[in-house]
Amino acid sequence: MTTISIIGAGVGGLTSGIYLQNNGYDVKIYEKNNHPGGKMDIIQEKGFKFDTGPTIVMMPDTYKKPFLDSGVNYEDYFTFQRVNPFMNVITNHEKMALSSDLTDIAKDFEAFGDAEMLGFLKYLTDIYGKYINAKNNFIYKSFRGPKDFFNVKTLWHAYQLKTFSSSYEAISKNISTKALQDLMSFQTLYIGISPFSGPSIYNIIPMIELVYGVWFIKGGMHEYARALEKRFLELGGEMVYESEVDKIVVSGNKHVTGLSINGVVEESDAVIANADFPYTMTDLLGIDDAKKGKYTAKKVQNMDYSMSCFLLYLGVDKKYADLNLHTIKMATDFKKNVEDIDTGVLPEDPSFYVYNPGSLDESFAPQGQSALYVLVPVSNLKENDQWSTEIIDIFSDKIISRVEKELSLERLSEHIVYKNIFTPETFKNRYNSAYGSTFGLKPTLMQSNYFRPHNKHAKIDNLYFSGASVHPGAGVPIVVTSGELAAKEVMRDF
Ligand SMILES: Cc1cc2nc3c(=O)[nH]c(=O)nc-3n(C[C@H](O)[C@H](O)[C@H](O)COP(=O)(O)OP(=O)(O)OC[C@H]3O[C@@H](n4cnc5c(N)ncnc54)[C@H](O)[C@@H]3O)c2cc1C
Incomplete structure (x- = not known):
């Protein structure tokens, strides 16, 4: 049986695993963390539960596809709920509830x-x-x-x-x-x-x-990662957690023979890297550029990276009845705000997004309490790597007071009983995302479509890629598609 190793149990890696395992391949997924999902992560503490990454479910048919294509009913794995109006948006002119x-x-x-x-x-x-x-x-x-x-x-x-x-x-x-x-x-x-x-x-x-439309997955977004993992395991795939791959072993600059994990080589016929593409090229393929094709160390360093996020996960000992699932507050000067992000300036007047899953689902917090998620788009670490404890504290206090004022969440700061923070450094360290960028390589014209890294390596004949930094791009449904495309590239060759 053809053996395939996948580096990473993000959405891309899990989807590739399902397609391959369902088509008779023998697949092992190596994941550095101790659970599936990658950025579709979860924090569970002090009775609170937080989706830490994606929260907005679009293109529901794509979420269903790996289940339908592997012959099962997606409803046996996760539950969708339509959200409409789906987003409250506050600009300096208006407050509107976006509807589909x-x-x-x-x-x-x-x-x-x-x-x-x-x-x-x-x-x-x-x-x-x-x-x-x-x-x-x-x-x-x-x-x-x-x-x-x-x-x-x-x-x-x-x-x-x-x-x-x-x-x-x-x-x-x-x-x-x-x-x-x-x-x-x-x-x-x-x-x-x-x-x-x-x-x-x-x-x-x-x-x-x-x-x-916009949808919600009952129990939260991480339930989808668990659903993908369940389907992969049912099909006979193997998950290997707490196993950080340190090297992709390449013979003659042409052929992958396996993966090195803590110095021990695990052989396989082909490898799919779901770990972030720029990190894979620089850290897992080593310093020798000869085997890398056009993605040499210098080229990868000079590529454009998407923005990052500063996130607050707040356990609050009260409920805010008027706070819907998704709320966006746009900066007063939105254009300046995104220019600041692109040029490494920590925004004075930031845009922010608040997710309140407790408005639809009781499983996120103890009764009468709330698990709030606040996301602020910020620069990636290439543009700004100044995240000292002092800066984090000041920025976090500032954001909490803005959220309290702009969304009229009465005395929010006094009701916080649990707080966790993700900065761009967290994305770099926790998921090996290059420059802590949360959405991978920036989808500029020259890094989109054919010009985005492909799902198969141009030079190494049995190395493939799935994930946000490769074709077709970032966002859960697009990464699910990337996982399917990478698996089909493997099937074309083996
Ligand atoms: C804060 C935030 C909000 C978002 N909001 C939305 C949203 O609302 N809707 C939406 O559709 N999308 C959203 N996204 C984007 C979406 O979450 C991502 O595009 C998608 O989850 C990326 O999946 P992936 O498989 O490419 O990568 P990842 O999730 O990064 O998975 C890669 C995996 O590889 C593992 N790994 C890395 N290196 C190694 C190694 N050496 N050995 C073993 N394992 C390794 C990592 O630990 C990780 O598990 C959001 C992302 C973030 C961060």
Whole structure:
């Protein structure tokens, strides 16, 4: 039987494991931590439970796919619940509840004039067309070599995406009210890129929220990681926890023979690295560039990295009845805020996001209490590595007082009975994410699509990749797709 080793039990590694194991391969997943999920992590302490990473569930059909494709009913593994209105957004002009119901949307946009609703519908038509193009020709297709992209048909489809303007510019073509432009553009932050510089194709994110809805997984996001792990184990896969791979063993710069874990070599026929791609290239393939193809140490260092996050996990001994599942407070000057993040400045007036799963699910906190998650987008460690204890304390106090004031959470600071903090350093140390960037390589035009690292190594013939820094990119459903594509690349060769 063909043996496959996977480095990392993130969403990408677990998905690849399910597809391969289901197709008759013998798969072992080595994970440095003691549980599955990678960034889809969990903290359970003092009666509180926190999803630490992803919280917004979009594209539910993609979550179901590894279960359906391996012949089981996803409902036996996890439970979806639709959330609508799905997001409260506070800008300096407005407080709005974003809905994926067209009747609600019409009411909100028409309040700014009929032309704004017409503009919204034009935006939707345009971006939906591009989404269909991207879905059929790029997202679900794996690239190996130049011929897969540089052919007339694919280049024509790429041209049709017309993705040369920024997300914000593209929105502004159809919608002229600033508050509505802000409302339709902050979503590129979900994949760690500014709407003012990121390619316009990422306007598909707000479209996906509106067209396919936003969902919640009962028990929290980590339940999905547990569901993937359960399916993988049922199919006969093996999980090896607390096993940090220290080296990918390569013979003759051409062929992987196995993985070194604490100096002991475990052989296999092929390897999928779900560990972050830049870290894999620099730390697991060693210092010799000869085997790395175009991703030499220098090239990897010079690549663009997505932003990171500063997160507070707060156990609070009261409930805030008016606080819904998802709330975003945008900075007063949103453009300056994202420019600061891109240039290593800790924002004075940050945007932040608050997740209150207790509004839907009693399992997160003791009765009458709440487990709140506060996310602040900040620079990655390449742009700013100044995270001393003093800075963390000051920033954390500042954020808590902002959340209290802006969301009218009465005396929040006095009701905190548990606090945990993740900084960009946590992402680097806990998951080996290069520069602590939370969404992997930045999805710039030159690091998207064919130009993002591929799911199969160009030079080493049995090394493959799944995860946020490789094709098709970051975000749970896209990483699930990456896991499937990497597994299919293995199946093509073995
Ligand atoms: C704070 C935050 C909020 C987010 N919000 C959302 C959201 O709302 N919706 C959404 O769709 N997406 C969201 N995302 C993005 C999404 O979570 C990620 O894109 C996705 O989970 C990444 O999965 P992955 O498999 O690529 O990598 P990872 O989760 O990083 O998994 C890689 C795994 O490899 C392991 N590993 C690394 N090195 C080694 C080694 N040497 N040996 C063994 N194991 C190793 C790591 O421990 C880890 O378990 C969010 C991410 C973060 C951090």
